[in-house]
Amino acid sequence: xxxxxxxxxxVLRKSGKLIPLYPTFFLVVFFLVPFTVMxxxxxxxxxxxxxxxxxxxxxxxxxxxDPFYLGILQFSILLSMAAAVLATAIAFPFxxxxxxxxxxxxxxxxxxxxxxxxxxxxxxxxxxxTLLSRTSGISNLFVSLGLLEKPTxxxxxLSAVLIGLVYLSVPYAVLVLYPPLSRLDPExxxxxxxxxxxxxxxxxxxxxxxxxxxxxxxxxxxFVFTLGAYTLPQTLGKPSSWTLSVHITDQAIFQANLxxxxxxxxxxxxxxxxxxxxxxxxxxxxxxxxxx
Amino acid sequence: xxxxxxxxxxxxxxFMAAPFVVVAGVSFNERKRLIFPPEGFSLSWYGALWxxxxxxxxxxxxxxxxxxxxxxxxxLALPIALYLWQRGNVLAKALFSxxxxxxxxxxxxxxxxxxxxxxxxxxxxxxxxxVISHGVFLVTLPLVTISLGLQTINVxxxxxxxxxxxTERTVFRTVSLPLVFPYIVSGFAFAFxxxxxxxxxxxxxxxxxxxxxxxxxxxxxxxxxxxxMGAVAVLFALTSVLVFSLIARFGDLPRLLGAPAxxxx
Numbered sequence: 001x002x003x004x005x006x007x008x009x010x011v012l013r014k015s016g017k018l019i020p021l022y023p024t025f026f027l028v029v030f031f032l033v034p035f036t037v038m039x040x041x042x043x044x045x046x047x048x049x050x051x052x053x054x055x056x057x058x059x060x061x062x063x064x065x066d067p068f069y070l071g072i073l074q075f076s077i078l079l080s081m082a083a084a085v086l087a088t089a090i091a092f093p094f095x096x097x098x099x100x101x102x103x104x105x106x107x108x109x110x111x112x113x114x115x116x117x118x119x120x121x122x123x124x125x126x127x128x129x130t131l132l133s134r135t136s137g138i139s140n141l142f143v144s145l146g147l148l149e150k151p152t153x154x155x156x157x158l159s160a161v162l163i164g165l166v167y168l169s170v171p172y173a174v175l176v177l178y179p180p181l182s183r184l185d186p187e188x189x190x191x192x193x194x195x196x197x198x199x200x201x202x203x204x205x206x207x208x209x210x211x212x213x214x215x216x217x218x219x220x221x222x223f224v225f226t227l228g229a230y231t232l233p234q235t236l237g238k239p240s241s242w243t244l245s246v247h248i249t250d251q252a253i254f255q256a257n258l259x260x261x262x263x264x265x266x267x268x269x270x271x272x273x274x275x276x277x278x279x280x281x282x283x284x285x286x287x288x289x290x291x292x
Numbered sequence: 293x294x295x296x297x298x299x300x301x302x303x304x305x306x307f308m309a310a311p312f313v314v315v316a317g318v319s320f321n322e323r324k325r326l327i328f329p330p331e332g333f334s335l336s337w338y339g340a341l342w343x344x345x346x347x348x349x350x351x352x353x354x355x356x357x358x359x360x361x362x363x364x365x366x367x368l369a370l371p372i373a374l375y376l377w378q379r380g381n382v383l384a385k386a387l388f389s390x391x392x393x394x395x396x397x398x399x400x401x402x403x404x405x406x407x408x409x410x411x412x413x414x415x416x417x418x419x420x421x422x423v424i425s426h427g428v429f430l431v432t433l434p435l436v437t438i439s440l441g442l443q444t445i446n447v448x449x450x451x452x453x454x455x456x457x458x459t460e461r462t463v464f465r466t467v468s469l470p471l472v473f474p475y476i477v478s479g480f481a482f483a484f485x486x487x488x489x490x491x492x493x494x495x496x497x498x499x500x501x502x503x504x505x506x507x508x509x510x511x512x513x514x515x516x517x518x519x520x521m522g523a524v525a526v527l528f529a530l531t532s533v534l535v536f537s538l539i540a541r542f543g544d545l546p547r548l549l550g551a552p553a554x555x556x557x
Contacts, residue, residue, distance in 0.1 A: 019383065020371035023431075027368070027390050030428040034405035041408050051411065094304050097297050099551075107540045109301075110549060115532035116308050118482075120489035122506040123525045126513065127311035130522070136318050136328030138310075167307070179550025228398025230492055231510060245400045252404055252496065258411075265404045272397055 042262035052259050060263035069247075069264075076227060076243040083165035084222040090166070091173035092215060096207060098174070099182040110178075117171040125235030128164050129155055132236075161237040165229055169222045176221055180214040217279045224275050227268065244268060312529050319522030326517050337519040338527075347520060350508035354488055357422050357504060362434075362483035364427030366476060369434035377442040388435065395432035399492050402429060407496040417501040425497050426487045433486065434479025440548065441475025442468075478539045478548065485535050489528065 045055035063069070098109050131137055132154040142148040154160055188210065192202040208215070230245040242250075244264060252261035314328050322332030341347050372391055376384040394402055406425045410416040445468060453463045491506040499507050505528075509521050539545060547553055 020375045020387065023368040023372050023391075024387060026364075026424075026428055027387070027431070030406075030409075030424055031390070031394060031402075034402075034409035037412060038401075038405040038408050090304065094301065097301055103546060106551075107545050109305075110545050111533060111536040111540050112305065112308065114536045115529065118485045118489055118532050118536075119528060120491050120506040122491050122510045123489070123528055124311070126509060126521055127315045127525055130318060130326060130328075130517075131311045131314045133326065136314055136326050138314075140328065167311075170304070171308075175549060182546065182551040224398065228400055230400050235510075235513065245398060248400050248404060249492070249496075252407060258408055261404055262408065265401045268398060269401050272401075276396060 038262045039266060041259055042266050044259045044262075046257050046259045051256070060260045061267075063260060064263060064267065072242070072244055072247055075241075076245075079162065079165070079241075079243060080223045080226040082162060083169055083226045084219050086162075086166045087169040087173045087222050087226075088177075088215065088218050091170050091177055091218070092208075092211075093203070094170075095174045095177040095181050096203070099178065099184070100186075113171040113174055116167075117175065121168065121229060121231045122235075124168060125164060125232050128160065128167065128232075129235055132160055132163075155236050156238045156241075158237060158241050161233050161241045164232040164236045165226045168229065168232065169226055172225055173218050173222050176218045177211075177214060180211055184210065213282050217282050220275050220279045220282075224272050227272070312526065315522045315525045317522075319519050319526055321519050324518055326519065326522070337523040340520045341523060341527075344520070346503070347508065347524075350503045350505045353419070353502055354504040354506075357419065357426060357494070357502075358484050358487040360423045361426035361430060361487045362480050364423065365430040365483045366434045366438075366480050368427065368431045369438055369479060370476065372431075373435055373438040373442055376439060388439070391431050391435040394429045399429070399490075403492040403496040406493060410497055417498045419498065419502050422494050422498045422502055422504075425493050426490060429490070429493055430483040430486055433482040434476065437475045437479035437482065437548065438472060441472040445471050474543050478543050481535045481539055485532050488531070 040054075041052060042060055043056050043058070044052040045057060045059075047053050064073075098106055101109070134151050134153040137151065137153065139148055139151040139154065143151050184207070189202045189206050192206045193199070197205065227243070228245055229243065230249055233241050233243045233246050245268070248261050248264045248268070251257045251264065317328040317330050318326040319337050320330040320333050320335070321327055321337075322330075322334040341351055369391065372384075372387050376388050406421075407416070410418075410421045410425075415421040449467050449471075450463055453467050458466070489506060491504075491510065494502070494504045495507050495510075503511070505524055509524060512518065512521065536545075539548070544553075
């Protein structure tokens with residue numbers, strides 16, 4: 001293959017000498033610049049009734065350290081961790097089963113998962129609130145099965161928020177786990193089966209240990225993904241279940257305090273980047289028999 | 293064992309489908325109430341999308357923004373992907389990473405950055421601001437699909453065309469472009485669906501003047517439920533399934549999502 005790579009280089013070198021200025025311009029102006037401006041604004045001084053005035057003060061960051069916001073931070077982290085663990089626990093065996101199915105069945109499963117994944121959080125929140133409602137919700141089914149006396153509403157509540165977040169992140173977790181699981185050498189579980197291990201035992205003693213790094217990456221990525229959820233805690237939860245992302249939006253839009261919102265967003269950004277850095281380190285030190 | 297496996301897979305799909313079964317049900321209610329199973333059968337709530345001015349307006353905004361921003365995303369992604377493919381130098385890799393970044397971060401961060409940006413330079417509340425913001429935010433999807441498509445091109449085709457005397461432009465137009473075209477369309481479709489569904493950026497950049505369907509739904513939720521929301525949710529779910537089925541029909545979806553290339557099965 002070495003000659004193939006060399007050929008590619010020599011063929012491609014002859015073409016395309018232009019630096020793509022137009023996309024560079026767009027990404028810098030409409031992505032990098034907004035981040036820089038946000039970073040600057042997070043040090044600005046809030047002006048009541050207007051937006052902000054230039055300053056260099058740490059008040060916005062210090063404000064974050066009062067018990068109210070630290071409580072929100074702790075709640076957001078615990079909620080996202082719970083959602084990440086549940087979603088990964090569901091998604092891992094599910095993805096393993098999908099990758100053992102025929103290519104055709106895999107395509108159908110992937111289409112449905114992508115469809116759910118691409119749906120707006122607004123639509124998912126609305127749909128779940130309908131499913132958990134008193135008039136049209138699942139409790140009516142329980143009543144007709146004789147499990148319940150009369151229909152009730154299961155939202156707004158913390159468990160409704162958690163269910164919504166798990167629903168949101170299962171397809172995401174599946175798509176993160178799909179590449180490593182579909183590249184898993186089928187001979188490894190087969191060998192275990194031939195040696196007499198039950199399918200369950202094979203799954204727990206061969207498949208899971210082989211894929212512990214992708215599982216860790218998935219946990220972290222789902223954690224970051226749910227940390228960014230902003231409408232589900234509002235549509236399915238009480239104000240006590242509002243997460244950091246909801247409060248960022250609230251400060252920016254309804255309290256018109258852009259500097260404080262910016263400081264919280266920068267904080268969330270730092271947490272996210274640290275998490276992504278850990279994941280890419282996990283990916284770099286690829287495990288021994290993981291893929292080929 | 294196989295039974296157990298199928299049972300588990302089915303259960304997950306029931307979990308995935310459950311909210312939409314109920315929402316589809318309530319969207320057929322005859323009266324303006326959310327009851328399941330529906331009382332009577334009526335398609336009038338779907339009609340409301342066309343007859344009620346504010347819903348129609350939101351739908352129009354959503355479609356215009358999705359169409360323009362995904363075209364913008366593709367036009368930004370193609371040159372970067374080509375540059376990375378041809379050069380693969382540090383600058384190309386940096387540009388590629390910059391293109392992936394918007395999608396890795398929680399969207400609320402990007403949304404707030406864009407809100408502050410558009411408020412500062414003016415443009416907040418304008419349709420074009422939403423289009424540009426979505427276009428840059430969604431560039432990741434066509435960037436990934438097109439890069440993947442370019443990797444599948446056998447360079448010997450290009451060399452052959454070149455040896456036969458084709459100019460660089462001709463090689464691009466007659467060999468490379470047709471080969472990556474399905475990947476360009478996939479990237480466009482991905483971006484289109486996601487722009488249609490995107491809420492927080494559209495809301496922060498121009499939500500008070502340019503209402504899209506997700507914004508309209510969340511705003512109306514505050515004043516109570518109507519079956520029209522159910523109708524929108526059903527249409528959105530169907531659109532997503534349709535678009536991804538088409539991508540699967542014309543491309544190799546498992547490979548696009550990271551499975552090994554299709555082998556003799």
